[in-house]
Amino acid sequence: xxxxxxxxxxxxxxxxxxxxxxxxxxxxxxxxxxxxxxxxxxxxxxxxxxxxxxxxxxxxxxxxxxxxxxxxxxxxxxxxxxxxxxxxxxxxxxxxxxxxxxxxxxxxxxxxxxxxxxxxxxxxxxxxxxxxxxxxxxxxxxxxxxxxxxxxxxxxxxxxxxxxxxxxxxxxxxxxxxxxxxxxxxxxxxxxxxxxxxxxxxxxxxxxxxxxxxxxxxxxxxxxxxxxxxxxxxxxxxxxxxxxxx
Amino acid sequence: xxxxxxxxxxxxxxxxxxxxxxxxxxxxxxxxxxxxxxxxxxxxxxxxxxxxxxxxxxxxxxxxxxxxxxxxxxxxxxxxxxxxxxxxxxxxxxxxxxxxxxxxxxxxxxxxxxxxxxxxxxxxxxxxxxxxxxxxxxxxxxxxxxxxxxxxxxxxxxxxxxxxxxxxxxxxxxxxxxxxxxxxxxxxxxxxxxxxxxxxxxxxxxxxxxxxxxxxxxxxxxxxxxxxxxxxxxxxxxxxxxxxxxxxxxxxxxxxxxxxxxxxxxxxxxxxxxxxxxxxxxxxxxxxxxxxxxxxxxxxxxxxxxxxxxxxxxxxxxxxxxxxxxxxxxxxxxxxxxxxxxxxxxxxxxxxxxxxxxxxxxxxxxxxxxx
Numbered sequence: 105x106x107x108x109x110x111x112x113x114x115x116x117x118x119x120x121x122x123x124x125x126x127x128x129x130x131x132x133x134x135x136x137x138x139x140x141x142x143x144x145x146x147x148x149x150x151x152x153x154x155x156x157x158x159x160x161x162x163x164x165x166x167x168x169x170x171x172x173x174x175x176x177x178x179x180x181x182x183x184x185x186x187x188x189x190x191x192x193x194x195x196x197x198x199x200x201x202x203x204x205x206x207x208x209x210x211x212x213x214x215x216x217x218x219x220x221x222x223x224x225x226x227x228x229x230x231x232x233x234x235x236x237x238x239x240x241x242x243x244x245x246x247x248x249x250x251x252x253x254x255x256x257x258x259x260x261x262x263x264x265x266x267x268x269x270x271x272x273x274x275x276x277x278x279x280x281x282x283x284x285x286x287x288x289x290x291x292x293x294x295x296x297x298x299x300x301x302x303x304x305x306x307x308x309x310x311x312x313x314x315x316x317x318x319x320x321x322x323x324x325x326x327x328x329x330x331x332x333x334x335x336x337x338x339x340x341x342x343x344x345x346x347x348x349x350x
Numbered sequence: 351x352x353x354x355x356x357x358x359x360x361x362x363x364x365x366x367x368x369x370x371x372x373x374x375x376x377x378x379x380x381x382x383x384x385x386x387x388x389x390x391x392x393x394x395x396x397x398x399x400x401x402x403x404x405x406x407x408x409x410x411x412x413x414x415x416x417x418x419x420x421x422x423x424x425x426x427x428x429x430x431x432x433x434x435x436x437x438x439x440x441x442x443x444x445x446x447x448x449x450x451x452x453x454x455x456x457x458x459x460x461x462x463x464x465x466x467x468x469x470x471x472x473x474x475x476x477x478x479x480x481x482x483x484x485x486x487x488x489x490x491x492x493x494x495x496x497x498x499x500x501x502x503x504x505x506x507x508x509x510x511x512x513x514x515x516x517x518x519x520x521x522x523x524x525x526x527x528x529x530x531x532x533x534x535x536x537x538x539x540x541x542x543x544x545x546x547x548x549x550x551x552x553x554x555x556x557x558x559x560x561x562x563x564x565x566x567x568x569x570x571x572x573x574x575x576x577x578x579x580x581x582x583x584x585x586x587x588x589x590x591x592x593x594x595x596x597x598x599x600x601x602x603x604x605x606x607x608x609x610x611x612x613x614x615x616x617x618x619x620x621x622x623x624x625x626x627x628x629x630x631x632x633x634x635x636x637x638x639x640x641x642x643x644x645x646x647x648x649x650x651x652x653x654x655x656x657x658x659x660x661x662x663x664x665x666x667x668x669x670x671x672x673x674x675x676x677x678x679x680x681x682x683x684x685x686x687x688x689x690x691x692x693x694x695x696x697x698x699x700x701x702x703x704x705x706x707x708x709x710x711x712x713x714x715x716x717x718x719x720x721x
Contacts, residue, residue: 113605113608113642114546114550114604114605114606115605115606115607116549116550116554116603116604116606117546117549117550117553119553120549120552120556123556138645139645160642162642162643162644163645186541186545186546186549204545205545205546205548205549205552206545206548206551206552208552
């Protein structure tokens, strides 16, 4: 069975999708959300095969939801939108599926067929995630797990990131969060402006660096404003200096 | 559905630097006349104490100066359009005028003394004055001093005129820009509203045909009204509220379970004429900023009542507040402008936080609207 999550803030639109997905013999609706944040939570917890995301929703837009997902594990994403010429153009270029409201059963069937083909080819939602990241101003905020729930934090409040296998420890002044993401992917989402890598498994917010102390053999110690000391490896030294010199 | 198009603003045709507001010229000549009147008066007063001098002698002396000076002043005013582009470079502006000074000296002294000699000769007397060397130096110095003074005044007046014109042009540009933004906004809102409404119909007709039918009819009516109306039209309040209700019905269907809407209308006011399609953009705004971005349930109240000589219409919503750096959008400014055009400053449109939500308050004077 293909497991689907549906998110739309307008009840009639949501019910229409729920009904039509449920009518497919090989599909089932595992979750249904009325806003972006709960949609992200649904996807995180239920790990569906496909997510139908309305573009305009409260809390997080469909594009912002996609932008927060980890590309390799993201579900296939079908964006649903009433009218967004620019978004539609982007989808066209990247051949990610989208539904334009209002759509009829034929058009919906074509979408479902495409979803089946992509799943058979073991494709992920990576393209949709890339589109979301390029189109949504999401790099300023980060979705992090907080117990059973998800919450949004300011990217600026993150002091440093520490990779731990397939997880990343997100350190803020208030507390730490554990994210099931790779450091590489998280950095690509947060963008190059604020964060810089200082070690194979560590990245730091440029704004939280207090001072640098040279060590033996070209390594450095980085002292954060909060007193923590991190190691800067030679490999990333030039890149950091270049960024700090700007 | 906001169909507020307006005629292009009445333009002030100007080629840069060639035109001035007409009042500046009047001011200049009034100052000029006052100056010479004063000069003549002072001179008469001065000569009255001298019994050997007749009354017309000071008048001739100052009058001839005034006549020839006015000729030069007239020329200076004629060419000021050509020099206006140098108003922001005072050295070049003053230089452009001052280079004619030698010519002014020669023509001025020649003309003035010719007139004086002529008039004295005509009455059988001789005009006596110091030697020509002294006259040329003395009059040139005097001319330089007064030319400087009056060029300064001309410069001040022309700079002010140019500033006024440029300011007016800037305002027009800003207005045109706002209109362009409005047109763009409408281009985005209308299709968005329509497509979402159509999608709601497409969802409803699978479950409730009668409701879907009603929704299509409401959409049709709304389209008809928005195509028919123009901003100069007045419509009875009942009619305007009906349009608002059609729009609200579509939106309530879309945001079912998230919104309730209550009407508190004073039935005695239903015949009062109000500007057509004034309220719909305001309710649209409430949905856009108060309902769509909110997860919580929202209560909207539309009320119309008599409030100290005015018709007061309030569209209030619960559950969201204005941001502290809130600025009125183009739609609001447009509504306010329409009210201003129709009612002057006796009508008002205010949006502000009230209680646990936002209230949009329209005040329309009652006396002026009852026809």
